[in-house]
Amino acid sequence: MLNIPCPWCGLRSEVEFSSGGESEVIRPLDPLKKSDHEWSDYLFNRTNKKGWHVERWYHIHGCRKWFHIERNTITHEIRSSWPITEKHPEGNLSVSYSDREQ
């Protein structure tokens, strides 16, 4: 059972959350300019990483806010969490929307 650190509520049990999947999935700002392959890459393809994985969670039975965590998919260790609109605290992961579109 995961204990998930919500940036607002602290460590809470997994059953209060719903998983939003990979953070690296960013909706293209100009869908009409994308080919079918690029669009389906955004819609369906996932990195599905074995190891450290940046993902979104939703504190649905708590503060009802979205946020990111970095979790290891082999050990389930969670090493950081941060609000949805912010960059990774160490700045080495590009998960903010504006970053990805450039």
Added chain:
Amino acid sequence: MTRYSALNLFQKSRDGHKGWPEAWRKPAPKSSYDIVIVGGGGHGLATAYYLAKNYGINNIAVLEKGWIGGGNTGRNTTIIRSNYLWNESAHLYELSLKLYEKLSQELNFNIMLSQRGVINLAHSQSEMHEVTRRVSAIRLNGIDSEVLTPDQIKSLIPIINLSSKSRYPILGGSIQRRGGVARHDAVAWGFARAADNLGIDIIENCEVLSVSTSNGIVRSLETTRGCIGAKKFGFVVSGHSSVLAEKAGFRLPICSQPLQALVSEPLKPFFDVVLMSGTVHVYLSQSDKGELVLGAGTDKYNSYSQRGSLSVIEEMMSASLELFPILSRLKVMRMWGRIVDICPDASPIIGNTPLRNLYINCGWGTGGFKATPGSGYVFAHNIATGEPHNLAAPFSLDRFAKGKLIDEHGAAAVAH
């Protein structure tokens, strides 16, 4: 190959069963083959077997990082059925069920297929409508399927709780009488033995570490047992498909998630069908040893850890108790989790990849055991001819870019 028979069994019993030869060889890998299949689960072994049997290709290796039957093939709840909604799926799973019906004879290995009937419950009026629609669609495809009334369900499962005071009362259901269970290890072992008998090298403890490509084709695989080349390659590695695809330089629409199951202490035989309920989310059957085998839904997060969260088990147990209050003091003996390869439309991917001599078979997720022989059959065609088999063509990787998804999320309400 020593043929297994009653006479043979009797003769060997006279010297304490010491004289049995090993079921397949343990060859050292050669430096190259015509075809290399990565993944020694049921699907990989079946592919190799049908390549040899139907296309006469024998210079094949199956590379398995662990041991045969140690993947999802040997860890599932063994439900077999073909009552899928969409035509594409119905035809593929029905091919598989038909192959299963003859498999013990064909492989000379008792896979213990038990066509005891698979029942799906409906708990609301709208689910009853859905069940009726599905049964009709399935029958139009020539597959057996019937609607059941609560009384019919009660006569098949006397211990079921039909009380109208339940949170999710049982309003009816459907049954596929040809559905059932089989022994999972036996399916893997039977295919391994039969493939070996046709000259295929089954190489265990051989993990693929990297994939060497150039000019759009795969040249060779770096493995823990050396570099192995081939003219054609097939990846059949279930939960690790994305990891291997990344090594080959392409992406897949797959999430690897834990799926858990458990068995109870053994009881006297009292439950001789397979029961599934999507609404209260559990599926169960009783094994020949008397254990109840129970499975639930996937954990909702990505994982490669072979375990899931207790909350999923708790939900599954409360669902079972509502259906069978009689089980309230049943003890759990073992539980486990394995990593399944989930596609966005809950249908598999079978076919060509961006690399010209590499083929992929994955995405079976929570429900690929029932498809094992059929999947190997169509995938062998794909690898041998370079073109997808008719029945597998709709399941190509490019269906996602084309928007031709085969949405089986509701596959008879529960995805197994």
